[in-house]
Amino acid sequence: MLKSYIEQRLRDKNILLMTHIVIGYPSFDASYKIIEAMVTAGVDLIELQIPFSEPIADGPVILRANQESLAAGTRVADCIAFAGKVTRTFDVPFLFMTYYNILFKYGVDRFVADSADRGIQGMIVPDLPPEEGSEYLTAMNRHSLSPVYIYTPMTSDTRMKKLAEYGRGFMYCVARKGVTGKDTDFSDTLDQYLARCRKASDLPLALGFGVKNRDDISFLTGKADIAVIGTEMIRLIDNSGVDAIIPFIRELR
Amino acid sequence: MNDRGYYGRFGGAYIPEILYATIEELTAVFEACRNDPAFWEEYKNIMSTYSCRPTPLTFAENLTAHFGGARIYIKREDLNHTGAHKANNVMGQGLLVKRMGKTRVIAETGAGQHGVATATMAARFGFDCTIYMGEVDVVRQRPNVFWMERLGAEVIPVRVGTRILKDAINEAFRDWVSNMDDTHYVLGTACGPHPFPEMVTYFQSIIGEEIKMQAMAAEGKLPNRIYACVGGGSNAMGAFHAFLDNPVDLIGVEAGGRGLESGRHASRLASKDGNIGVAQGYKTFFLQNSDGQMKETHSVAAGLDYVGVSPILSDLKERGRVRFEAATDKEVIDAMSLTIRKEGVIPALESAHAFVQAFKDAPALPKDDIIVINQSGRGDKDIFTIADAFDDPSWKAFIKTKAEEYNA
Numbered sequence: 001m002l003k004s005y006i007e008q009r010l011r012d013k014n015i016l017l018m019t020h021i022v023i024g025y026p027s028f029d030a031s032y033k034i035i036e037a038m039v040t041a042g043v044d045l046i047e048l049q050i051p052f053s054e055p056i057a058d059g060p061v062i063l064r065a066n067q068e069s070l071a072a073g074t075r076v077a078d079c080i081a082f083a084g085k086v087t088r089t090f091d092v093p094f095l096f097m098t099y100y101n102i103l104f105k106y107g108v109d110r111f112v113a114d115s116a117d118r119g120i121q122g123m124i125v126p127d128l129p130p131e132e133g134s135e136y137l138t139a140m141n142r143h144s145l146s147p148v149y150i151y152t153p154m155t156s157d158t159r160m161k162k163l164a165e166y167g168r169g170f171m172y173c174v175a176r177k178g179v180t181g182k183d184t185d186f187s188d189t190l191d192q193y194l195a196r197c198r199k200a201s202d203l204p205l206a207l208g209f210g211v212k213n214r215d216d217i218s219f220l221t222g223k224a225d226i227a228v229i230g231t232e233m234i235r236l237i238d239n240s241g242v243d244a245i246i247p248f249i250r251e252l253r
Numbered sequence: 254m255n256d257r258g259y260y261g262r263f264g265g266a267y268i269p270e271i272l273y274a275t276i277e278e279l280t281a282v283f284e285a286c287r288n289d290p291a292f293w294e295e296y297k298n299i300m301s302t303y304s305c306r307p308t309p310l311t312f313a314e315n316l317t318a319h320f321g322g323a324r325i326y327i328k329r330e331d332l333n334h335t336g337a338h339k340a341n342n343v344m345g346q347g348l349l350v351k352r353m354g355k356t357r358v359i360a361e362t363g364a365g366q367h368g369v370a371t372a373t374m375a376a377r378f379g380f381d382c383t384i385y386m387g388e389v390d391v392v393r394q395r396p397n398v399f400w401m402e403r404l405g406a407e408v409i410p411v412r413v414g415t416r417i418l419k420d421a422i423n424e425a426f427r428d429w430v431s432n433m434d435d436t437h438y439v440l441g442t443a444c445g446p447h448p449f450p451e452m453v454t455y456f457q458s459i460i461g462e463e464i465k466m467q468a469m470a471a472e473g474k475l476p477n478r479i480y481a482c483v484g485g486g487s488n489a490m491g492a493f494h495a496f497l498d499n500p501v502d503l504i505g506v507e508a509g510g511r512g513l514e515s516g517r518h519a520s521r522l523a524s525k526d527g528n529i530g531v532a533q534g535y536k537t538f539f540l541q542n543s544d545g546q547m548k549e550t551h552s553v554a555a556g557l558d559y560v561g562v563s564p565i566l567s568d569l570k571e572r573g574r575v576r577f578e579a580a581t582d583k584e585v586i587d588a589m590s591l592t593i594r595k596e597g598v599i600p601a602l603e604s605a606h607a608f609v610q611a612f613k614d615a616p617a618l619p620k621d622d623i624i625v626i627n628q629s630g631r632g633d634k635d636i637f638t639i640a641d642a643f644d645d646p647s648w649k650a651f652i653k654t655k656a657e658e659y660n661a
Contacts (some may be wrong), residue, residue: 053546054419054532056426057269063413076544100267101531105545127267127534131257150270154433159273177271178431 002093002121002146002169006204006225009044015221015253016044018206020097020230022065023048023082024074026237031082033242034233039090041249045226047124048086050079050098057126059181061231061238076106080114087119095148095169097124103136112139122146122169130166137166148172151200153193160200170204170226173197175211181231184210186219194223217252227252258447261571262529263537263564266446275433280448282352287455292348296456299344303377304334306341306459310467310625315595316612323477323618325611326625327598328464330488337601337630338460338488339370343439345456347374350437357381357436361425363390363418363484364556364603365397366630367441372406374439382406385424387417390555396634415549418484418559422533442485443563446534450490450565457491464625465495472623478502478614481627482606483522483577484556486563488629493575502576504614505566506606508552509579519550521562522570522577529567537564553582553638554602556630580609586642588612589632601630602638 009016019038023031038046051066051074058066087094096115103111103125115123122145128136130149140147146169151160153176164171173194175184184190197205207220208228217227229252236244258264268276286292300306309332313325330338350358358380362368368384375382384401388410391398401408414420422445429438443453461479468476479496481489483505493503510518513526519540521527527538530545539561540548552558569575580588589605591612592598600608604627611626618624632639640648 053414054423056423056533057271057430059427060413067414070546099532101541101545104531105541105543126269127531129266129268129270129273132265132267152271154271154274156274163270174271177433179427182431 003203005093006170010204010225013044015217015224016226017042017249017252018045018047018226018228019043019233019249020047020049020228021233022051022062022069023079024051024069024072025065025234026068027072028078028082030242032086034237034245035086035090037242037245038249039092041246043092043249045093045095047095047097047228047230048079048083050076050096050102052099052102055099057179059179059231061181061234065234076102080118083115083120084118093121094119095122095124096120100125100128108135109139112136112143112145116143116145120145122148124148124150124172126150130163150174151197153177157196157200160197164201164203167201167203170206171197171201172228173205173207173224175207175209178209180209182210186216191223214252221253258451260450260565261568263535263567264447264450265536267531267534267536268446269430271430272433275429276446278353279349279437282349283448283452286349286352296345296348297459299348300341300459304340304344305332307463307467308332310464310471311598312471313596316592319595320612320615322615322620323622323624324620325615326468326476326623327596328460328492328625328627330460330627330629331598331600331604331631335366335370335373336634337366337370338457338491339367339441339630341459341491342441342453342456342487343367343370343374346437346439346452347378350380351378353437355435355437357383357432358439359383359385359425359428359436360439360441361418361421362386362397362441363421363558364554364601365390365394365401365634366556368401368406368408369397369404371439371441372401372404375406376404383428384408385411385421385428387411387415387421389416390418390421393555393638394634395637417550418555419533419547419561426533442487443490443565444485444533444535444537444561450535450563453487454490454494454565457487458494460488460491460627461493461495464492468623468625474623475499475501476623476625477618478504478622478624479627480504480506480607480611480624482557482603482629483507483562483566484559484603485561486566488627490563490565492625492627497574503574504610505575505577506610507577507579508554508557508606509581509584510551510553512581513579517551518579519552519558519560520579521560522566523579533561535561535564537561537567553585553642554606556601556603557606578610580606584609586639589639598628599632600628601632602635604629605632
């Protein structure tokens with residue numbers, strides 16, 4: 001189970017790292033090499049985003065990666081097959097991140113079953129609140145996968161409690177308003193927000209949106225359990241290539 | 254219509270968690286206003302003193318004689334301030350923004366009519382205003398960009414995705430999730446997450462309420478049929494809503510583009526190409542591939558060039574309450590040309606889609622039948638597109654001279 005893996009891993013490390021890729025960007029071969037480098041550098045969890053044409057929660061960098069992957073012909077079935085390949089090869093938990101229409105068109109139960117079969121351990125579906133997700137939650141439960149839910153600074157304490165009832169694995173705490181890839185102010189306000197998240201849920205807390213360097217991660221150590229590096233990984237690869245991944249990640253903690 | 258905004262199996266609120274509290278607040282304010290009789294009076298008052306409500310129902314005597322069938326009436330939404338039905342929704346949402354105490358509005362626009370209407374409302378109410386518009390539409394509808402900027406709005410051309418209406422909606426959502434504290438998203442059509450489909454329909458339903466009274470006054474009976482074009486579906490829902498429980502045939506006309514067989518159209522309900530999906534916050538018929546990736550759409554009319562459609566209309570189609578047809582770009586230009594010559598009214602390219610189907614049906618209908626075509630907007634904004642479609646030589650000469658003046 002994802003939660004126990006994270007808790008066990010936290011006995012050896014002060015904070016875990018979750019990195020993110022958009023599958024098929026810039027190519028499937030590159031995606032594989034990127035993951036290989038991430039695992040070599042000691043990343044603890046990896047988020048595999050299946051590209052979607054309308055990614056409303058993503059900022060310009062991840063949006064462009066979605067578009068370019070789709071323009072190169074990426075299909076959902078290719079992404080599921082790719083997941084099977086990387087889960088067999090690399091010994092870290094992989095999660096799917098995508099938008100609900102991808103599951104809906106594939107067939108929600110079939111999508112979850114095939115993901116479980118390929119070794120995926122959890123999913124983040126940012127446009128599927130639990131109110132709309134009964135079919136998804138049933139399927140995730142049946143196949144013992146972790147549905148990861150999102151906290152935001154705008155989420156009330158009552159709402160946090162409710163989301164905690166549905167979440168498994170960990171809670172994904174969005175650091176601020178807005179979309180992925182913009183700067184975050186790592187300050188007392190973020191401290192207070194994380195304390196609120198901690199009070200609402202027994203699950204480990206991942207903190208994402210705007211995390212990009214060693215300073216950010218040392219700020220989060222002791223406050224969050226997992227730091228999520230999303231957009232910054234794509235920026236790094238766009239600017240400096242796959243070879244830059246290992247030194248970058250090793251420098252982070 | 255249940256609490257979660259479902260219409261049959263369509264609708265819902267598929268929203269990122271960050272918007273949960275904002276949507277809750279909007280829903281609560283909308284419900285409070287709808288239950289307050291004084292609010293609708295305030296709304297009608299502003300629409301009659303600032304816009305031109307009630308808009309006339311014009312008997313099209315010459316078109317009626319030309320087709321020799323049903324008596325044709327035209328509902329004149331083109332006579333609203335800013336030239337389209339969009340004003341109804343925008344002024345209504347503007348009143349909600351005032352109640353919520355927000356100070357900034359954002360909107361998407363396709364044809365530019367909703368953008369101009371929103372910029373006008375923002376100027377009138379003193380709100381800051383940002384309009385997202387696909388780069389392709391910025392080129393197609395340049396005069397509207399000019400007016401939005403004169404009205405004090407910032408117009409941001411959207412250069413991602415297919416660079417049309419759906420991409421402008423995505424960008425508006427991205428702005429909203431960053432700035433919801435002081436910003437309201439004035440969604441322009443009866444789409445998106447709950448409560449937008451219901452709320453936009455509520456404000457637009459004033460169209461059908463007026464048609465009802467005006468038809469009774471003119472003919473002593475309800476119309477037999479109502480025709481409206483369907484992009485997102487707000488003018489159609491506005492014209493249809495008051496008649497849902499009456500024996501009135503309702504016909505929605507989508508953009509057939511280059512023809513339904515060409516793949517270059519925006520017909521989600523009348524073609525076989527649409528199927529159910531979830532995007533932009535709601536479940537409805539979309540034009541998408543088998544993976545759920547949205548397709549490119551095409552229409553001569555920027556305002557109909559949209560990949561989804563109101564979930565309320567999807568439900569009405571499934572229940573057989575509304576019939577859906579498509580009109581091709583060419584048919585639209587012909588119907589528009591005829592209407593201008595015969596009646597001296599200039600429908601927008603969007604609205605002309607409704608005229609196409611009404612003209613196809615009218616000759617075969619009894620002479621005492623009444624049909625109403627909703628002229629959702631006026632066509633003068635389309636002067637560049639229409640002049641191209643007519644290949645008008647004197648217009649081209651004028652543009653060349655004008656360009657030389659700027660170069661001098």
